[in-house]
Amino acid sequence: GQNIDQPTEMTATEGAIVQINCTYQTSGFNGLFWYQQHAGEAPTFLSYNVLDGLEEKGRFSSFLSRSKGYSYLLLKELQMKDSASYLCAVRGDRGSTLGRLYFGRGTQLTVWP
Amino acid sequence: EAQVTQNPRYLITVTGKKLTVTCSQNMNHEYMSWYRQDPGLGLRQIYYSMNVEVTDKGDVPEGYKVSRKEKRNFPLILESPSPNQTSLYFCASSPGLAGMNEQFFGPGTRLTVL
Numbered sequence: 222g223q224n225i226d227q228p229t230e231m232t233a234t235e236g237a238i239v240q241i242n243c244t245y246q247t248s249g250f251n252g253l254f255w256y257q258q259h260a261g262e263a264p265t266f267l268s269y270n271v272l273d274g275l276e277e278k279g280r281f282s283s284f285l286s287r288s289k290g291y292s293y294l295l296l297k298e299l300q301m302k303d304s305a306s307y308l309c310a311v312r313g314d315r316g317s318t319l320g321r322l323y324f325g326r327g328t329q330l331t332v333w334p
Numbered sequence: 335e336a337q338v339t340q341n342p343r344y345l346i347t348v349t350g351k352k353l354t355v356t357c358s359q360n361m362n363h364e365y366m367s368w369y370r371q372d373p374g375l376g377l378r379q380i381y382y383s384m385n386v387e388v389t390d391k392g393d394v395p396e397g398y399k400v401s402r403k404e405k406r407n408f409p410l411i412l413e414s415p416s417p418n419q420t421s422l423y424f425c426a427s428s429p430g431l432a433g434m435n436e437q438f439f440g441p442g443t444r445l446t447v448l
């Protein structure tokens with residue numbers, strides 16, 4: 222099966238930096254996605270990693286280590302609007318998993334003033 | 335505007351009354367998918383479709399049906415809804431299965447089955 226783990230909840234203060242970790246054990250790998258989801262809304266795409274290393278996009282960065290089955294999402298200069306659930310998803314690469322996204326349960330981030 | 339639309343957005347129904355949730359995308363995407371999201375369980379895939387007339391079961395297909403007769407539409411059918419199908423449902427589409435082809439999500443349908 223596909224197993225994607227991430228912490229359930231995290232809290233941080235405005236202006237701080239927070240790192241949300243994701244570990245995965247999957248039968249195949251064809252990329253890792255991070256999505257942001259505000260309560261009651263649709264998930265929206267944040268970042269994509271398929272090779273090892275860091276991808277930076279403004280205040281958000283995402284890191285991948287395929288050998289360790291590990292990724293993190295780094296959020297800098299936190300703002301109140303960053304309070305949301307952050308979803309880690311791994312895409313399958315073969316057979317019945319080809320193209321499918323397997324999601325972790327999400328990390329609920331609360332940013333305090 | 336490029337988007338995925340779902341209807342209805344909210345629905346309260348009773349056990350056993352057949353219903354259909356529509357999903358449409360205007361981006362000419364080949365890949366479409368249905369998910370349900372429940373507290374503490376995350377997003378779980380119900381069915382997906384790689385192209386017209388090609389559909390496959392996801393991880394939680396029991397009690398659901400889908401069809402893909404046109405590229406843009408991917409309706410979700412509940413023939414005999416039960417209370418355990420009360421959930422938040424998302425339709426998604428993607429232009430491809432590799433590379434940075436993320437899935438675009440519809441706004442969601444909140445279904446309550448009494």
